[in-house]
Amino acid sequence: MSTPAAAWPPTDVGRRVGAARATALCYRxxxxxxxxxxxxxxxxxxxxxxxxxxxxxxxxxxxxxxxxAGMIFDGASYADxxxxxxxxxIVSLVFAAASLxxxxxxxxxxxxxxxxxxxAPLAAAAALASVxxxxxxxxxxxxxxxxxxxxxxxxxxxxxxxxxxxxxxGTIAYSCLFVLAxxxxxxxxxWGIAYILLWEGLAVGLGEFAERLSLRGYARTLxxxxxxVDLGLVTYRLVTAVIVLACVSAASLVLAAVRLRHLDVD
Amino acid sequence: MVExxxxxxxxxxxxxxxxxxxxxxxxxxxxLGPNGAGKSTLFRMMCGLTSPSRGSVRVLGAxxxxxxxxxxxxxxxxxxxxxxxxxxxxxxxQVAAETHGVADPIDAARWALELVELNPDDPRPxxxxxxxxxxxxxxxxxxxxxPDVLILDEPLNGLDPLQRRRMIEMLEDLxxxxxxxxxxxxxxxxxxxxxxxxxxxxxxxxxxxxxYRELREMMDDRPHQVSIEADxxxxxxxxxxxxxxxxxxxxxxxAVVADTLxxxxxxxxxxxxxxxxxxRLRTVLPLDDDLExxxxxxxxxx
Amino acid sequence: xxxxxxxxxxxxxxADGAAQILDQRYRxxxxxxxxxxxxxxxxxxxxxxxxxxxxxxxxxxxLPWLAFVIALVPAIVYVGIATVLDxxxxxxxxxxxxHEYYGYIQAALFFFCGIxxxxxxxxxxxxxxxxxxxxxxxxxxxxxxGKAMAVAxxxxxxxxGPLLFLxxxxxxxxxxxxxxxDWLLVLVRILSAGVAIAATVTAAxxxxxxxxxxxxxxVIGVVLxxxxxxxxxxxxxxxxxxxxxxxxxNVFELGAELKDRIYxxxxxxxxxxxDGAPGxxxxxxxxxxxxxxxxxxxxxxxxxxxxxxxxxxxxx
Numbered sequence: 053m054s055t056p057a058a059a060w061p062p063t064d065v066g067r068r069v070g071a072a073r074a075t076a077l078c079y080r081x082x083x084x085x086x087x088x089x090x091x092x093x094x095x096x097x098x099x100x101x102x103x104x105x106x107x108x109x110x111x112x113x114x115x116x117x118x119x120x121a122g123m124i125f126d127g128a129s130y131a132d133x134x135x136x137x138x139x140x141x142i143v144s145l146v147f148a149a150a151s152l153x154x155x156x157x158x159x160x161x162x163x164x165x166x167x168x169x170x171x172a173p174l175a176a177a178a179a180l181a182s183v184x185x186x187x188x189x190x191x192x193x194x195x196x197x198x199x200x201x202x203x204x205x206x207x208x209x210x211x212x213x214x215x216x217x218x219x220x221x222g223t224i225a226y227s228c229l230f231v232l233a234x235x236x237x238x239x240x241x242x243w244g245i246a247y248i249l250l251w252e253g254l255a256v257g258l259g260e261f262a263e264r265l266s267l268r269g270y271a272r273t274l275x276x277x278x279x280x281v282d283l284g285l286v287t288y289r290l291v292t293a294v295i296v297l298a299c300v301s302a303a304s305l306v307l308a309a310v311r312l313r314h315l316d317v318d
Numbered sequence: 319m320v321e322x323x324x325x326x327x328x329x330x331x332x333x334x335x336x337x338x339x340x341x342x343x344x345x346x347x348x349x350l351g352p353n354g355a356g357k358s359t360l361f362r363m364m365c366g367l368t369s370p371s372r373g374s375v376r377v378l379g380a381x382x383x384x385x386x387x388x389x390x391x392x393x394x395x396x397x398x399x400x401x402x403x404x405x406x407x408x409x410x411x412q413v414a415a416e417t418h419g420v421a422d423p424i425d426a427a428r429w430a431l432e433l434v435e436l437n438p439d440d441p442r443p444x445x446x447x448x449x450x451x452x453x454x455x456x457x458x459x460x461x462x463x464x465p466d467v468l469i470l471d472e473p474l475n476g477l478d479p480l481q482r483r484r485m486i487e488m489l490e491d492l493x494x495x496x497x498x499x500x501x502x503x504x505x506x507x508x509x510x511x512x513x514x515x516x517x518x519x520x521x522x523x524x525x526x527x528x529x530y531r532e533l534r535e536m537m538d539d540r541p542h543q544v545s546i547e548a549d550x551x552x553x554x555x556x557x558x559x560x561x562x563x564x565x566x567x568x569x570x571x572x573a574v575v576a577d578t579l580x581x582x583x584x585x586x587x588x589x590x591x592x593x594x595x596x597x598r599l600r601t602v603l604p605l606d607d608d609l610e611x612x613x614x615x616x617x618x619x620x
Numbered sequence: 621x622x623x624x625x626x627x628x629x630x631x632x633x634x635a636d637g638a639a640q641i642l643d644q645r646y647r648x649x650x651x652x653x654x655x656x657x658x659x660x661x662x663x664x665x666x667x668x669x670x671x672x673x674x675x676x677x678x679x680x681x682x683l684p685w686l687a688f689v690i691a692l693v694p695a696i697v698y699v700g701i702a703t704v705l706d707x708x709x710x711x712x713x714x715x716x717x718x719h720e721y722y723g724y725i726q727a728a729l730f731f732f733c734g735i736x737x738x739x740x741x742x743x744x745x746x747x748x749x750x751x752x753x754x755x756x757x758x759x760x761x762x763x764x765x766g767k768a769m770a771v772a773x774x775x776x777x778x779x780x781g782p783l784l785f786l787x788x789x790x791x792x793x794x795x796x797x798x799x800x801x802d803w804l805l806v807l808v809r810i811l812s813a814g815v816a817i818a819a820t821v822t823a824a825x826x827x828x829x830x831x832x833x834x835x836x837x838x839v840i841g842v843v844l845x846x847x848x849x850x851x852x853x854x855x856x857x858x859x860x861x862x863x864x865x866x867x868x869x870n871v872f873e874l875g876a877e878l879k880d881r882i883y884x885x886x887x888x889x890x891x892x893x894x895d896g897a898p899g900x901x902x903x904x905x906x907x908x909x910x911x912x913x914x915x916x917x918x919x920x921x922x923x924x925x926x927x928x929x930x931x932x933x934x935x936x
């Protein structure tokens with residue numbers, strides 16, 4: 053170990069880091085932490101499966117003489133059932149819960165927490181990093197799978213557009229929610245899965261009130277409204293769905309920032 | 319620079335830190351205590367990583383949990399072994415510099431890594447580093463923003479003897495520059511080398527603070543042991559007891575091990591006594607003026 | 621050795637008897653040893669306790685017990701309401717038929733196998749307990765058999781417990797099977813359907829859990845396999861109208877279909893297609909095919925677990 057020089061190195065030491073700079077720095081670190089070959093490969097394979105099956109469904113249905121309306125419905129149902137119910141929440145959960153949750157669990161959060169920065173940029177960076185990775189893994193299979201399942205009949209563009217909006221806004225909302233979950237619970241992935249299976253999978257079947265409290269209903273509303281398909285269950289107005297998803301995202305980030313302020317860091 | 323006043327920290331049913339009060343000034347101060355004594359919890363409270371259940375902790379006059387400015391003036395090397403494992407050392411330290419607002423982060427990171435004798439151009443991610451290299455990487459990240467208060471939790475873990483000696487020299491230099499350097503350890507020899515100012519914590523309570531040699535002197539109710547090598551050990555032993563300088567003696571090989579309640583008196587009288595017996599003194603060595611005996615006495619009362 | 625054992629037995633004697641030195645050094649255990657059976661029992665009991673969160677803080681109990689609640693509470697509520705209102709259970713349609721109750725059980729089973737079962741295998745590898753277990757009379761096969769028995773015993777509470785409760789309640793209310801023969805037939809159906817409905821799901825869950833040391837990854841893998849296989853096969857068979865034998869890849873529903881065959885009933889309400897004709901379902905498959913597909917999944921799961929643990933054993 054060298055003896056430090058009497059004068060510190062010629063650096064101009066600032067004492068505070070602005071919000072934009074802090075967000076960019078935290079984003080750079082977190083995105084490298086959450087991306088791993090295994091995660092991308094496994095979740096990419098899931099998306100590829102959806103696309104391939106969508107193509108099989110589309111080509112078989114048209115060969116079997118399916119009506120255009122039926123194929124639009126099949127495509128939208130497929131994008132909803134596979135994309136919005138499975139891929140979007142689970143992919144978002146894997147990356148968002150890991151962004152701050154893993155850092156908290158393994159003790160590396162201190163390297164971003166004990167800094168002259170406010171907390172909001174850290175929460176925002178975690179959500180941004182999660183969305184950056186999740187978005188292509190969610191949107192591409194949902195849009196392509198749904199679109200291919202329609203076999204490009206007239207009106208299939210609406211299915212693709214609806215899938216795009218629903219998958220994108222759904223991914224953002226789920227990511228923000230699960231970033232918060234990563235700060236609230238140890239083993240956030242388990243609690244997130246429990247939420248997806250029990251609440252979004254089972255409880256929504258119990259009534260309209262339960263469905264109003266699940267993100268899935270709002271995401272599928274975007275798909276149903278834009279594709280002009282009745283997917284069953286409750287659908288809301290398009291504007292309502294967009295506002296609710298945006299509000300959930302924003303509220304989750306605010307709560308995550310508040311949680312970071314009061315968090316006990318190891 | 320660091321003031322801890324009436325601080326307690328309670329986790330459920332466990333009292334990790336109990337009513338601790340002390341102040342730390344510039345220079346090196348060692349926080350000594352067995353594993354689980356509450357050292358890391360105290361450090362976490364100083365850094366604002368957790369808030370005290372009772373009392374207050376001020377670093378540079380503010381609470382690091384609330385004050386962004388103060389957080390920028392603290393350098394922490396935590397006990398956690400985890401680093402951002404996908405980054406190489408230069409990236410890791412550079413991120414630390416950037417998040418502290420250092421204007422020239424790459425140069426600062428290179429300088430800090432060279433300071434701890436790591437190669438800034440090593441392309442390996444830190445996940446491939448040995449324990450000692452990870453420890454030094456953490457230290458570089460703690461130093462890179464020129465902190466006023468440096469808090470190092472068990473920083474010598476995993477270092478080889480040579481690295482330990484150099485690290486200790488470096489910490490002494492940092493303290494001499496007017497920084498407040500707080501170092502925790504449960505290894506007594508380390509703390510003895512680090513400096514004379516210690517805070518001893520056991521079972522969550524502060525049991526002693528100050529210069530450990532002075533502390534040793536304050537413990538007059540317990541005999542000191544002094545080893546005296548001389549060529550007439552049995553005669554010397556008898557004379558020490560007869561004069562009342564020693565309350566107990568034993569002869570081990572060519573040396574007399576004397577228990578005394580007044581080490582200063584023994585030091586003054588041993589030479590005239592030897593001359594009177596025509597004995598040649600070779601060494602007079604206090605056996606228990608080391609930190610371990612202080613620590614054992616304070617913590618275990620024996 | 622005998623000296624130390626003796627001194628250990630009578631440490632107080634030294635105070636008023638002859639002088640003796642109490643040997644406080646390491647002494648090997650020389651009590652009874654229960655061998656392989658005892659070791660397996662230890663694996664089963666500790667695995668069940670760990671899985672159910674017994675002796676652990678409340679947060680570890682929440683998820684496994686939630687699965688029990690999902691499976692058992694509806695049965696208790698049905699019987700409770702019928703008893704309080706003094707209504708004939710079956711004729712008033714207060715209680716479902718035996719095979720109709722499996723909806724709750726499937727929900728609990730999905731939840732339990734998805735979230736709780738992975739911990740049974742993952743924890744020992746992550747905590748470093750596996751080498752310690754294998755240093756006992758346990759061998760790989762007996763360790764894994766112990767784990768499988770722990771899972772089976774725990775799952776039996778979910779897949780068999782509620783039905784046995786209903787059977788007893790029906791019988792006590794006078795709505796049960798008529799005659800000993802019918803009663804025994806229902807009992808056999810309950811037991812065999814309980815095994816059938818859980819076998820493939822459990823095998824898949826254990827196989828995936830053997831592939832990763834992180835519980836979160838195992839949970840995600842199991843959930844994706846159970847949900848994804850159902851979605852893919854139903855899309856291919858029902859929408860794309862491909863060969864219904866593709867349902868052999870529907871891990872979750874295969875067991876439920878075998879259960880229906882055991883009870884001798886078809887699917888509750890076949891989906892209607894665009895043309896109004898009944899939709900396609902697993903009921904198109906021959907019983908031998910359903911049975912073989914279930915067996916194949918169980919076998920494949922066992923092979924994956926065995927292969928994986930052989931590799932782990934070789935590297936440790």
